[in-house]
Amino acid sequence: MKRKALGAVIAQAAQAGIGLLLQILVARLLGIEEYGRFAILYGVVIVATAVVTGLVGDSLVVLERSQRAIRAGLELMLLITSVLLAVGSFLIAWLTGFSDVLESALFALALAAFAVEEIVRRMLIAHLSFVRTALTDLAGFVVALAVILTVHVTGTLTLAAFLGGIAAGQVAAAFFGWRLMPRSERHLVGLRGADLAAVWRYGMWRGLQQVLRPSLFTVLRLLVLAGAGLTAVGLLEAARTYTSPLILVISGLSSFLFVRFADQHKAGAGGSVREADRVVLFLLLGTVLMSVAAVVLIPWVSPLLFDVQVDPLAVIAWLAYGMSVAIVTPYGALGAVGGRQIAVFVIRLSDTILAIAAAVVMIALGAEASTLPFALAVASMLGGLGLRALVVSRGRPERPAP
Template identity: 50%
Template sequence: MNRRAVGAVAAQGVQALTSFVLQVAVARTLGLSGLGAFAIVYGVVVLASGVVTGFVGDSLVVLDRRHPPVRAALQQFALALAILTGAVAGAGAALARLITPLEAALVLLATALFCLEEVLRRTLMARLLFWRVALIDSCGLVVVMAIVGSTALLTAPTLATFLLALAGGQLVALLLGVVMLPRDERFLAPFRAADRRTVARYGTWRSLQQFLRPALLTAVRSVVGVVVGLGATGLLEAARVYTAPALLLVSGLSSYLFASYAKERSGAGGVRRADRAVGALVAMTAAMAVVAVLLLPLVGPLLFTATPDLIAVVGWLLYTVSVAAVTPYGALAAVAGRQAVVFAVRAGDTVISLAVVVLALLLGADPAWAPALLVVGSLIGGLVLRRVAVRAGSSAAAPVELSTTTV
């Protein structure tokens, strides 16, 4: 694994660590029901960020972000989507009566800052500057811990405390990210004459795809909460948080692969590289899974008020392995201009996975089996995506709007 790939894992790891710290702190102070509520709200924040990551973040990696009309469109979409998704996230959580109006305002703020900081992260990733991403996220994590820790010294933390900490950490990371940008990336294009069509043509499909996995997890949490209760959602989320290091490894290396595929345009050779990446990711994930299961009796009680359910832990680990087997092929096909096909495949496997989980819960299955059931659709989608990647790799030409890639 080269230095940039390690940096990609480190960058994803710090972001995941922030989520981990917040959720463990919530579990220990607000209980499993509190963790269930926070998990749903935080899932909505990540969902909104995923939309911006795909629409703006992936577009700036693949398209020519230095071309003024394209850059102006990227700027407009980044601001508009950050505000819009923040408002929808806050209003949706409030209407669902999960949070108070004050907490809804904090969700709006945290979501908007999360989305804008993600755009900066993706710009640095496009230049393969993953260690700078890790640095700004580390500073954000320090701020999160400082806010939660200082509040705990004065009074009992509430859900609002954790939302404020999240917003504060994202604000600091955002400001530092501007400073860390390379000089030739640190400029704004005039907002007039923006080429919104080119950005929307690529970004729409990528944002829809980025929306799918967080939407699936949020839907599973919500269904479990409605059918069984927030306590069951909390137990399920505790197992997911425990297995998060394996997924962050996959996510970090996937970010590196997407940026490197966009830079190299390796054609048919990319499929062979994706096959090797899948083999390495699956092997590393499986090894981490074995370690996680062996350490569960020791580490589980130290992190949570109750030991995460073994079935749920194994299920999340199996799901992570399935993600490792799918993601490189989807990234390769998307860079080759098959983003609409990738979305269609991913949408189909998402619907299959969710339908299997809902049916199992309605039939009275233990909610701990939900993560393992998600593997069904994921693996079906993976088999199809590899065929898509092979066809994309053998194609003679990529779409015209993708031929001006600058990384």
């Protein structure tokens, strides 16, 4: 178990590290204002990917994808959601004037490629193939970096070029990861007879839950943009990116726990609340140690990464939010695989709304942008306590998805 958990962290580290490197490249090569604009677009991509992860990725782990109708339903759901999200994102970015036509088109292409590659990753994770998952992400990064550096050397580097490079990298990663999947998973079935309803019944709630955290970040960026401008967005995002190694460890263990709890549930053995408690304690201890190191290294590391020194208060605020995530994720995974995905979503929606409301109030009162993540942390911790109460309750659970 420990080796698989470490593999999950490594796989998540590869994905998050690649995202971190791409954001550092944008900040250093295009400037902090363009980085703020990239952060908003990239945030939308993460939101869309989260929708697909919940609808399709979590469903393929929990449902019996060996059944032809279920497999066809998963394929059809991926096709529908990726196309709709890409088209919608293109229209919003273009019609609002946030991006021109070319940039909006490359943005939509990158979004769709991210969605498909994420499902390839989830299929590998479902087989606990974490090393292959990391290799998939690295292959995509090499392609993206090659495109970006080629444009930088031979022409004028723009945000559109970054988006195009990311799209190319995700397409390459999806193909590479597909080749690494077990042969039994590599085939596609016809869409006739697809059981879209079964996928929707389970995946809808997971998709809604997965989208809450990236949506919260996107709303926060927009609030800061309206109140303080693109530079403030870039600085706040730089502080969040600086603390991202903490979140990647938590996310990696969360992916492992979700698969582990799902396998236990299929075998007729419910997940252990005691096991979730041990994971939370481990994550909290690790969070404290990593937070101390992150704060001490700010004067040396942040100028090297972003060409500016991040606000220490913003870093501490994001670290506090990371601690809250450590409380939330294990209990959320345990509740979701046990058929309580609706209740888990309601709790997470409640703490998300509370976080947004608190951030709005703080901005109205003139609070600095660097303090806003504290509001997110408090609301998230309350949600984590609610999720633990849910999984330890003796009430009758909701009927699991078939």
